[in-house]
Amino acid sequence: MISWPVARAAAREKLRSPAIVAIGFCFVAAVALGGRAGAPREAFGGFGIPFLVVLTLALGAGLLAGELESGHAQLVLLRPITRAAWVGGRLAGAGIALAAVVAAAWLAAVGGAALRGGEALSLSAIAVLPLAVLWAFAWLSVLAAIGAVLPGWTNAAALVLAALAWATLRSTLPAALGHPEWAAWFAELSKYLGPQDPLQLAWNPREGLGAGLYDLSWVFFAWLVAVLLFNRRELARRRT
Amino acid sequence: MIGGQSDDLGTPYVGRRMVSPDLSTSNTAPFLEVTGLRKAYASRKGGEVVAVDGLSFQVRPGEVVALLGPNGAGKTTAMQLALALLDADAGEVRLFGQDPELLPVRRRVGYAPDAPLFPRKLTGLQVLALHAELLGFSRRDAGQRAERFAEQVGFADPARRPAGTYSRGQAQRLGLALALLGNPDLLLLDEPTAGLDPAGVAAMRELLVSLRARGAAVLLNSHLLSEVERVCDRVLFLKEGRLLRTHEVHAGGRRLEVRLVNPEQLAGPLAQAYPEGTWEGDRFRVPVASEEAVPALVRQLVAAGAGILEVRLAGAELEQLYLEIVEGRA
Numbered sequence: 001m002i003s004w005p006v007a008r009a010a011a012r013e014k015l016r017s018p019a020i021v022a023i024g025f026c027f028v029a030a031v032a033l034g035g036r037a038g039a040p041r042e043a044f045g046g047f048g049i050p051f052l053v054v055l056t057l058a059l060g061a062g063l064l065a066g067e068l069e070s071g072h073a074q075l076v077l078l079r080p081i082t083r084a085a086w087v088g089g090r091l092a093g094a095g096i097a098l099a100a101v102v103a104a105a106w107l108a109a110v111g112g113a114a115l116r117g118g119e120a121l122s123l124s125a126i127a128v129l130p131l132a133v134l135w136a137f138a139w140l141s142v143l144a145a146i147g148a149v150l151p152g153w154t155n156a157a158a159l160v161l162a163a164l165a166w167a168t169l170r171s172t173l174p175a176a177l178g179h180p181e182w183a184a185w186f187a188e189l190s191k192y193l194g195p196q197d198p199l200q201l202a203w204n205p206r207e208g209l210g211a212g213l214y215d216l217s218w219v220f221f222a223w224l225v226a227v228l229l230f231n232r233r234e235l236a237r238r239r240t
Numbered sequence: 241m242i243g244g245q246s247d248d249l250g251t252p253y254v255g256r257r258m259v260s261p262d263l264s265t266s267n268t269a270p271f272l273e274v275t276g277l278r279k280a281y282a283s284r285k286g287g288e289v290v291a292v293d294g295l296s297f298q299v300r301p302g303e304v305v306a307l308l309g310p311n312g313a314g315k316t317t318a319m320q321l322a323l324a325l326l327d328a329d330a331g332e333v334r335l336f337g338q339d340p341e342l343l344p345v346r347r348r349v350g351y352a353p354d355a356p357l358f359p360r361k362l363t364g365l366q367v368l369a370l371h372a373e374l375l376g377f378s379r380r381d382a383g384q385r386a387e388r389f390a391e392q393v394g395f396a397d398p399a400r401r402p403a404g405t406y407s408r409g410q411a412q413r414l415g416l417a418l419a420l421l422g423n424p425d426l427l428l429l430d431e432p433t434a435g436l437d438p439a440g441v442a443a444m445r446e447l448l449v450s451l452r453a454r455g456a457a458v459l460l461n462s463h464l465l466s467e468v469e470r471v472c473d474r475v476l477f478l479k480e481g482r483l484l485r486t487h488e489v490h491a492g493g494r495r496l497e498v499r500l501v502n503p504e505q506l507a508g509p510l511a512q513a514y515p516e517g518t519w520e521g522d523r524f525r526v527p528v529a530s531e532e533a534v535p536a537l538v539r540q541l542v543a544a545g546a547g548i549l550e551v552r553l554a555g556a557e558l559e560q561l562y563l564e565i566v567e568g569r570a
Contacts, residue, residue: 003374005370005373005374005382006370006374008370009359009362009366009367009370012361012362012366013359013360013361013362016361016362016402017361067359070357070358070359071353071356071357072356072357072358072359072367074325074351074353075351075353075356075371075415075418076370076371076374078323078325078346078349078351079346079347079371079374079375079422080343080344080346080347080374080375080376081343081374082343234325234326234327235325235326236320236325236326
């Protein structure tokens with residue numbers, strides 16, 4: 001399901017990208033300097049989230065299409081490797097890069113909090129790291145699935161547009177239709193339209209566990225959809 | 241140097257089981273067999289553009305076959321169909337008598353595309369090592385093999401730089417190293433000399449000869465008729481996706497062309513010694529059965545007092561044929 005040589009190459013490629021390095025630097029700086037003294041999980045979960053979102057979008061943009069459009073994917077897929085393993089490898093490679101940047105940011109958050117005279121590292125502060133990676137990785141899988149059919153970085157653009165459209169719809173539609181009580185129903189539906197925030201697991205294990213498992217299933221099903229869509233694609237493009 | 245197929249790092253292995261190269265399913269069974277291939281693309285103006293239409297051909301072990309035709313003749317599409325990178329609308333492709341999508345089949349095939357691009361942030365060595373690992377080599381062996389193949393294609397220094405900094409010729413060399421990495425039995429080369437310097441073109445010629453010598457089959461696209469004439473056994477003329485004619489390059493022997501310092505002085509003696517020879521300016525052309533006959537003939541010419549400026553071995557007039565068959569010129 002995962003080609004590790006492909007994953008290593010993808011991780012190397014992503015970690016050398018100037019855009020990823022710049023976003024990672026901002027992420028680290030924000031969580032190191034932000035938040036109250038002694039609250040690494042707050043800094044990480046609060047100030048860090050926008051950077052985590054941007055990082056995920058940057059890692060997922062053109063994750064599959066970039067390689068296909070350059071023609072390198074054709075050469076890789078002429079080797080004895082299945083398309084499923086290639087998709088898994090690209091996704092895992094982006095996940096490794098994501099985990100590396102998030103780990104650096106987490107260390108910065110912990111270090112920043114400690115310097116400001118913070119408390120001892122709690123279990124919930126430690127749990128924030130893998131949970132944040134899981135949440136972002138689930139979104140990365142969604143980007144991979146969209147990227148199996150869309151060209152270039154448009155998978156990231158499509159996801160952002162869809163999120164904005166849904167946010168607009170859910171905030172305006174109930175009132176526009178004269179049913180403000182539908183807002184709660186829309187809010188409930190929103191939870192299931194993408195990976196859920198598992199960070200609450202760090203605070204409230206009972207409620208957070210469901211979100212964590214839900215996100216794991218998103219990773220698997222998004223990978224599966226990406227493979228099914230990608231299997232229908234021709235690898236070579238028409239030459240113009 | 242590009243040529244040289246010896247492999248002191250061991251043959252590729254499948255999982256943990258070493259396998260020896262099996263070049264001969266049978267001596268005459270084609271490595272590549274294409275039957276009735278058709279591929280059409282949707283046109284932007286509606287309708288369709290037929291890129292390949294009813295194409296059938298074979299490439300046998302030890303053969304170097306060229307696809308020749310104008311731009312848009314369907315040469316690249318034919319290669320991509322042969323490798324199952326494109327889905328054919330009709331027809332069938334067999335590689336080594338099997339489905340081209342089977343993983344063991346892919347292990348025996350090398351492909352160098354026209355103008356390849358690689359991950360910009362990875363070095364050539366990292367790209368080569370990645371492909372070696374995908375072929376089944378361990379990480380350590382893959383690294384060593386990457387270094388060795390980079391050196392073989394004259395690419396050792398640039399291979400340490402990120403691929404995003406490569407010129408077209410350097411990318412072409414890396415593409416070629418990748419194609420050769422698994423010691424393939426069948427090699428498909430799309431415009432392999434495009435972007436190469438003269439030394440690279442000469443090395444490519446040596447490579448093709450060495451591949452043929454070890455029984456590998458090669459299918460190539462090239463516009464360099466002189467190179468095709470020198471190294472290919474068979475030429476397939478394509479136009480608008482259709483196979484117009486197959487030409488055996490060396491059928492009826494080859495022709496030696498010698499440029500002389502003193503043609504006037506030798507016109508009489510050479511006409512007597514080689515009645516089948518012809519003159520064009522200072523060039524004397526004489527048919528030879530094979531290239532083995534060339535050294536003796538050159539010695540005879542020198543003994544007869546010829547001052548030789550240039551010796552060239554050529555097949556039939558490929559350019560003439562190309563113009564006749566593809567362009568329809570008499």
